[in-house]
Amino acid sequence: MKHVMVIALVCAGLTACATTDAGPGLAGGLASSAFDYGPSRAARPTDTRFGYRLAGEQWNGRMVFESVGGEARVDFTLHGAGPESARAELLISMPYLDGGVRRYDGVTGEGRPVEVELQAGPCRTRDGGTDPYFATVRVGGNEMRGCALETAPVDRWSNYLAAYLPAIDACLAEMAGDADHVSLAYTLSGGATGIRLVDHDGGSWECATRENGNRVNSLRPIDAADVVFGEGDPIFVRSIMPAAAMSCYVFESVRDADGRLIGALGYDSCDGGPGGRVG
Numbered sequence: 383m384k385h386v387m388v389i390a391l392v393c394a395g396l397t398a399c400a401t402t403d404a405g406p407g408l409a410g411g412l413a414s415s416a417f418d419y420g421p422s423r424a425a426r427p428t429d430t431r432f433g434y435r436l437a438g439e440q441w442n443g444r445m446v447f448e449s450v451g452g453e454a455r456v457d458f459t460l461h462g463a464g465p466e467s468a469r470a471e472l473l474i475s476m477p478y479l480d481g482g483v484r485r486y487d488g489v490t491g492e493g494r495p496v497e498v499e500l501q502a503g504p505c506r507t508r509d510g511g512t513d514p515y516f517a518t519v520r521v522g523g524n525e526m527r528g529c530a531l532e533t534a535p536v537d538r539w540s541n542y543l544a545a546y547l548p549a550i551d552a553c554l555a556e557m558a559g560d561a562d563h564v565s566l567a568y569t570l571s572g573g574a575t576g577i578r579l580v581d582h583d584g585g586s587w588e589c590a591t592r593e594n595g596n597r598v599n600s601l602r603p604i605d606a607a608d609v610v611f612g613e614g615d616p617i618f619v620r621s622i623m624p625a626a627a628m629s630c631y632v633f634e635s636v637r638d639a640d641g642r643l644i645g646a647l648g649y650d651s652c653d654g655g656p657g658g659r660v661g
Contacts, residue, residue, distance in 0.1 A: 430535055434500065436460075436517045437507070438528025443519060445472070445486070445498070456486055458496065460519065468521045470496040482623060482635025482646065484515075494522040502636045502647060504544035505529035514541045516639070539567050540616055540647055543636065547644070548596050549575035553589035554620060556598045557581070563648070563660050564618040566610055574599065578613060616647040619660055624648070629660050 433456075436443035441462030448455050456472040468490045475485035475497075484500040499518040506529070507513055513529035520526075532541055539546075546567040554561050557579060565586070566578040573593040580586055586606045590599045616634075623635050623646045630652030636644040648660060 432534045433532075434515070434517075434530045435533055436498075436519065436528055436530040438517070438519075438526050439508070441519075441526055441528065443517075456488075458486070458488065458498065460521065462526070468494065468496060470494075472496060472498065479632055479634050482633055484634065490521070496521050500530055502634050503638055503644065505639070512544050514543065516637075536612070538615060539612055540618065542567070543618065543647075546575060546577070546595070548594075549577055549589075549591040550618070550620065552591050552596055552598050553577040553579060553601070556589060556601050557587065561587075562619075564620070566613040567618075568610075578604075578610065580617075614650060616649045617660070618645055618647055620645045622646065624660050631660060 431446050433446040443460040446457045454474055458470050458472045460468045470488040470490045472486040472488035475487050486498045488496050490496060497520040501516040502514060503516055505513045505516045513531040515530040517528045517530040550564055550567060560581045561579045562582045564577060564579055568576050570576050575591045575595050577589040586604045587601060588604045589601045591597060592599050623643060624633055630650055631648035632651050633646040633648050635646055638644055
């Protein structure tokens with residue numbers, strides 16, 4: 383059963399993410415005003431296939447997901463100096479998101495073992511930018527570290543989590559402990575930020591911050607039916623790593639470069655929508 387759930391979650395990235403239709407959820411609310419997921423969206427690569435781009439010191443890699451006979455497989459290519467270059471077909475390591483980290487393993491055509499770990503968190507790139515994952519790649523006895531970013535036909539709001547954290551923290555403080563989780567963050571016209579939250583009773587709220595993201599401009603309850611495209615995919619829980627058994631969500635830890643827990647991203651395995659409680 384767990385394996386079937388994993389395939390469903392991963393294949394959602396292979397199929398559902400292929401649509402770019404914003405749907406009816408954009409009608410009404412703050413999100414209808416110059417909606418955009420990220421402050422630097424134009425810089426993000428898009429692709430018709432779900433996967434990741436990885437890069438480190440003198441190496442780069444690519445992961446492309448495919449559904450083969452109902453099983454998610456990953457075509458992995460690595461380009462670097464000398465023996466680090468490799469190609470392999472990887473599988474998702476089980477249990478899925480064990481310890482809150484994405485792991486993949488396989489073997490190259492020459493028989494060298496390959497392992498890839500993706501830890502969600504703000505990874506500083508060589509050009510001074512920020513990618514949403516820390517990447518660790520092991521090929522044979524060689525280990526490489528770098529950053530990774532998700533590629534897909536549609537950007538997820540969580541790819542910009544690091545930039546939205548000041549606004550998220552301001553809105554959580556305004557909720558005074560009543561918020562269960564964040565279901566969406568987005569950029570509004572003029573550089574302001576919109577944050578959608580769900581309270582402990584399942585009610586939905588919309589918070590708008592000022593341009594710098596540190597001060598709340600407004601906070602109002604909204605109809606749970608007023609769902610914005612991409613809302614709840616994923617959710618974000620600040621400062622804790624919830625127990626997976628407590629809800630329908632599968633959780634991925636978010637950590638900084640020192641390993642400090644920032645929070646957790648939750649992916650709904652029960653298709654309950656963005657309004658479901660975590661605990």
